[in-house]
Amino acid sequence: MDFQLTESQRELIDATEKLCRQLLPLAKEAHEAETKGDFAPLQRLRRQMAEAGLLALNMPQEYGGVGLPLLETLLLIQTIQRVDSTLGGLAHRTSTGAIGAVLELGTDAQKSRFVSGVARGEIGVSIGITEPDAGSAATAMKTRARIEGDDVIINGQKIFISAAKGHHYTMLYCRFGNTGRASDIGAIMVPHDAPGFSCSGGTLNMAGERQYELYFDDCRVPKANILAESHAFAKLISVYNVERLGSISRMLGSAQAAFEFALQYVQERRQFGRELADFQGLQWMLADMKVKLEAAQMLTYRAASNTASGLPSPLETSVAKVYVAQAAKEICDDAIQLLGGYGYMAEYPVERLYREVRGGSIYGGTLQIHKNMIAGHLLGRKNSQWAPRSGESGE
Incomplete structure (x- = not known):
């Protein structure tokens, strides 16, 4: 190793x-x-x-x-x-x-x-999973697709779709069946110029990126664009672990930038006739930031290194996700603190870097959901969050 x-x-x-x-x-x-x-x-x-x-x-x-x-x-x-x-x-x-x-x-x-x-840089592809009533409970999605001849007709809505307006397609999670179970869920590539497709003007998130609502009103897409007609949710989520690791790496990049900027700043900024770097309390902050950054990287690199024979381990991905999201927030927050008033100002980069990593605790599965998955693996049980059906005890 x-x-x-x-x-x-x-x-x-x-x-x-x-x-x-x-x-x-x-x-x-x-x-x-x-x-x-x-x-x-x-x-x-x-x-x-x-x-x-x-x-x-x-x-x-x-x-x-x-x-x-x-x-x-x-x-x-x-x-x-x-x-x-x-x-x-x-x-x-x-x-x-x-x-x-x-x-x-x-x-x-x-x-x-x-x-x-x-x-080739000719097209961009978004991913459409989340709906107004299906966030962490992704399998509660209602967007449906039915096949008619050589076409697929789609009805539904997706929200919080990143970069959609600048992309040409959305890889859409949707239901091809009516059982209400996860086995109904498949995926299809939806071109953004398809009849019946529309995209909102978007809303800025705190990282300064626009996220969009997508609407499908008898949206007609060629049947040839179907990636998986049904029984695909487990496979899609397995592939999605690669996307999670990509998002984690972006958090690492922002946290690394914040740490490096703060490290340079404390060696240039002077107070009480000394460099900020001379104060032991601030040295400890830098040391803690470095430890967190190194640990976060190692967990991420481990998950990536163990994919030679297939897709990432769900457990290793969740462990990396939880630790990196928390560590990145803390590193960027400490960078703001080390810069003092300047850290709070938009003309310095560290406040923006904090805003970039903050979403990592939410997108790609909240930290709480990932902790449930980790615990389920440790205990060898499925920790269902669904409310008991009528007549069930829930035990």
Whole structure:
């Protein structure tokens, strides 16, 4: 068991950081334009990242991807996020995002169309799971699809969909049956220009990213876009663990950036005639931040390293998710504290970095849900959160 990065991994990280810094002006332009509803700079950024080899990091080379193992992919997502959140979001969503479900469940034709399109920077794909009455209880989703000839007709609604307005497709979780059970759930690729599809103007979250509501009103999609017609929820969630690890790596990148900024700041800022770094109380804060960052990275890298023979372990993913989300918040919060009043100001980056990691305790399964899953594994039981049906004791 080797806990050191290899020389080639370090070289890959350094080269990636240099490429990202060259793209920073366009990334900032794309972010500012996106908040105003202009996605042209985002499209240019997507294409330039594809040309630089910063998209589809773990997608197979036969479909135009870079073909990296998952560990290296997460290392680079962390690096890219550390440089810029817009770049980090694109790297994550084209590598460990919804496109992974197409790779696992799709036909050869679907892989050639969608995976290759993402790798070339031509299309973006969102993931549609959450509904107004189906958040943590994802299997309570009501969005339905029925097959009519060569088409699929979809009715329903999704909420909190990231980046949808700047994307071209949504990989949609929906019901193909009427039993009310998880076995009804499958997935389909919905083009955003499909008849009956509409997208809201979006709402800004505290990280400064827009999230959207998607509406399906007799939305008509080609049957050829179905990834899985039913009995697919377990497989979809298994693939989704890769997406969770990608999101975790983004949190690591933000936390690392906050730690490094605070570390530099305390060696430059002076009070009482001394550097802030001279005060033992602040040294202890820095030490705690470093310990948390190292532990968070090790848990994430372990989950990625153990995927050589398949998808990530649900237990290892949940353990990493819980620890990283908590540690990232604490690291970024301490960075704000170390900067004092300046840490609270928007002109300094640490308050933004805290806002970026705060959502990690909610999206991809709340920390409480993941703790339930961890406990269920430890106890060898299913910890159902559903209320007992009429006539059942609930014991």
